[in-house]
Amino acid sequence: MLSKSKQPLLSIQNLVKYFPIRKGIFSRVVANVHAVDDVSFDIPEGETLSLVGESGCGKTTTGRTLLRLIEPTSGKIFYNGTDIANASTSQMRALRKDMQIVFQDPYGSLNPRMTIQSIVEEGLIIQGGYTASERKDLVCQTLKKCGLDPSYISRYPHEFSGGQRQRVCIARALVLSPKFVVLDEPISALDVSIQAQIINLLADLRDEYNLTYLFISHDLSVVEYLSNHVAVMYLGKIVEMADKATLYGNPVHPYTQALLSAIPTVDPSKRRSRIVLQGDVPSPINPPQGCHFHPRCPHATERCRTEAPQLINIGTADNVHQVRCFLAEKDFGTSGQTIQTVEKKEPTPPKQPQGKSKKKSGKKRRK
Secondary structure (H helix, E strand, C coil): CCCCCCCEEEEEEEEEEEEEEEECCCCEEEEEEEEEEEEEEEEECCCEEEEECCCCCCHHHHHHHHCCCCCCCEEEEEECCEECCCCCHHHHHHHCCCEEEECCCCCCCCCCCCCHHHHHHHHHHHHCCCCHHHHHHHHHHHHHHCCCCHHHHHCCHHHCCHHHHHHHHHHHHHCCCCCEEEEECCCCCCCHHHHHHHHHHHHHHHHHHCCEEEEECCCHHHHHHHCCEEEEEECCEEEEEEEHHHHHHCCCCHHHHHHHHCCCCCCHHHCCCCCCCCCCCCCCCCCCCCCCCCCCCCCCCHHHHHCCCCCEECCCCCCCCEECCHHHHHHHCCCCEECCCCCCCCCCCCCCCCCCCCCCCCCCCCC
């Protein structure tokens, strides 16, 4: 929980997503990929929470799971106070107009055989309640808000540049007037000159329509510009989370410090000492015992290798600063509030059908 001063529009509690690995003729589960492992956070209405971390840490899976594009293994997902983790298909269809996503790849997320009008109005057709002329008007209005000429509605995706395609993706997400949008690295596939335009567009749309964003990105400079709060993920877990001023000004977790030290800057007074992490990210199939970061941490102790740290609040009740590190307990004391988590169980493999036992027959086989 980031702040108690605002009611969260979206609240995630102990979200877990494991992908089973199956082998053999009976497809027995032999292991699990720990993509998202006990993730909890709140996003107040009208604000932006950014998820940052290395590739493969679970950022995109978190965003897709909370939208139920991927079914969660366990955990709770509250939208406007209602738990949607176990909502039915019809209930989720009614919520889709309020919860949208902009995918990372503007080239792969648009159907090349559909016109721009067909792509943007598809959600309106699914939700129903609009005539053909009303849908066309809404599509034209939304394209104009996203910086595209309404006369483009009869064109196909291959006729647009990467930046224009991403604007089409944004228009598709906004045409239903959603309240919450997952932005899954929306600028990573674009040129640097186009990235600033898209980021400014997203910021303007958020301020104009009071949108709530979950922004997933690798670019920490963009994250600082667009975000209200930042959560750092490592190997499926959130290791540090705070408002952007606190996290960028006073990072506590060694992994956060290493990430921020890599931000390039032209101001010599703002340069940080470069922290180079040794080794590779461990496999999410078999994460390290204890703290997941201890094989690469320069401050790891024996306790880190045997005991898993919990999220603790080293901030205040109104300005929460969560850290998953024993160094935080040592430096800030144990007076900080421990973030309570529900004990989770490893997903158990489904029971395999028992084969029928063959009865021995007294009759001899004929040769």
